[in-house]
Amino acid sequence: MRIGSYELRDQLYESRQSRILRAVHDDGRAVVLKILSHEYPTPERLARFRREFAMTHGLAEIEGVIQVYELEKYQNSLMIAMQDYGGESLAKRLADPDRGPLPLREFLELAATVVGILERVHAKSIIHKDINPANILRHPASGEVKLIDFGISSELSRE
Numbered sequence: 001m002r003i004g005s006y007e008l009r010d011q012l013y014e015s016r017q018s019r020i021l022r023a024v025h026d027d028g029r030a031v032v033l034k035i036l037s038h039e040y041p042t043p044e045r046l047a048r049f050r051r052e053f054a055m056t057h058g059l060a061e062i063e064g065v066i067q068v069y070e071l072e073k074y075q076n077s078l079m080i081a082m083q084d085y086g087g088e089s090l091a092k093r094l095a096d097p098d099r100g101p102l103p104l105r106e107f108l109e110l111a112a113t114v115v116g117i118l119e120r121v122h123a124k125s126i127i128h129k130d131i132n133p134a135n136i137l138r139h140p141a142s143g144e145v146k147l148i149d150f151g152i153s154s155e156l157s158r159e
Contacts, residue, residue: 086141
């Protein structure tokens with residue numbers, strides 16, 4: 001199945017608000033697509049989605065923040081194309097009964113990495129406001145950590 005210039009691979013997540021899909025752009029770049037779930041989202045929801053894109057895009061130079069590429073119109077809604085580096089959410093990792101809890105050393109290293117990312121984000125006067133395991137991605141092999149979902153974040157100079 002295709003959406004515009006993207007060939008869909010699989011669905012990673014679905015909620016009342018959005019669907020998260022893994023895809024490949026026509027240029028061969030692996031991406032994750034975040035699409036609003038409602039066929040006709042409210043103007044407020046569209047504005048929040050645009051703000052999420054703008055806020056994340058503005059943090060592009062910060063190591064540890066997911067890179068967003070495009071904000072596109074999709075049917076009567078919007079879609080964000082972002083970096084797919086193969087990470088999985090910490091929520092998914094913690095919910096896997098076969099893998100058990102994180103070993104203490106691994107947990108502390110992950111916590112220190114997240115704190116470092118947040119320090120760099122806060123230095124840009126941005127507060128994420130939704131830090132939870134679903135919004136922390138970690139690559140299973142490399143351990144690379146990324147923050148996602150800046151949808152309700154605040155810019156201190158404005159709030």
